[in-house]
Amino acid sequence: MINILLAEDDSAIVSALTAFLGAEGFHVDNVPGQSGAIRALEEKKYELVLLDVSLADGNGFSLCGQIKASWNIPVIFLTASGDEFSTVTGLELGADDYIAKPFRPRELVSRIKAALRRYMSSPVLEVGDVRVDPDKASVTKGGVSVTLSALEYRLLLVFFNNQGAVLSRTRLLQEIWDLAGEFVNDNTLTVYIKRLRGKLEDDPQNPTLIKTVRGIGYKVGD
Secondary structure (H helix, E strand, O other): OEEEEEEOOOHHHHHHHHHHHHHOOEEEEEEOOHHHHHHHHHHOOOOEEEEOOEOOOOEHHHHHHHHHHHOOOOEEEEEOOOOHHHHHHHHHOOOOEEEEOOOOHHHHHHHHHHHHHHHOOOOOEEEOOEEEEOOOOEEEEOOEEOOOOHHHHHHHHHHHOOOOOEEEHHHHHHHHOOOOOOOOOHHHHHHHHHHHHHHHOOOOOOOOOEEEEOOOEEEEOO
16 A cells, blocks of 8 residues: 655645545555654655645745655645745755645546656566666666567566466467567567577576476576
8 A cells, every 4th residue: 555644734634635545545644744744754654745835833845855855755745825936946846746725636646646656666677697677678687788679578578577487378479469560479489589598598508597398388487
């Protein structure tokens, strides 16, 4: 569950947002001011902060600066201050979005999800000395960059995202069939697996990365 910290001192807004965002699958903790927000962030991991400019103690602009300096998480301002100065100030302090009250709850959820997507990263995948970084769409072997075609990379991702599982040729064809501009059939799959082995195996004739499971398919990892 995504944890959201709501720094807001209006109890009616807190109640409405907590209920609505909870129904959307988010967990919301509320603090009324700057000092409480800092304590909460120090004690618990949050994925996003919803922040009012006017707080019970301190102010949202100052708090935004502290959050951006200490925690790499998105901040969205929720405020009645819809003037240009407040908007520019918030964004210059590193805020990821700015929504003036009153706002539509569905729009807020959409903005939250968009901000989270920008911060979410995919884990680097490793098998032996081969590393795949999905965020950078890069592949290295022994620290040296390896150039793959789009379909080769797509096929390698399928293997690395299913480490330890035996993947049938039918399953592999289904996974890569919709890649635009490439016609993929059983013979094509054989060619691309051979190409991947040629680029990534120490000995392509005796593969240890992309292993053949006779009569079934292929497997990467234990």
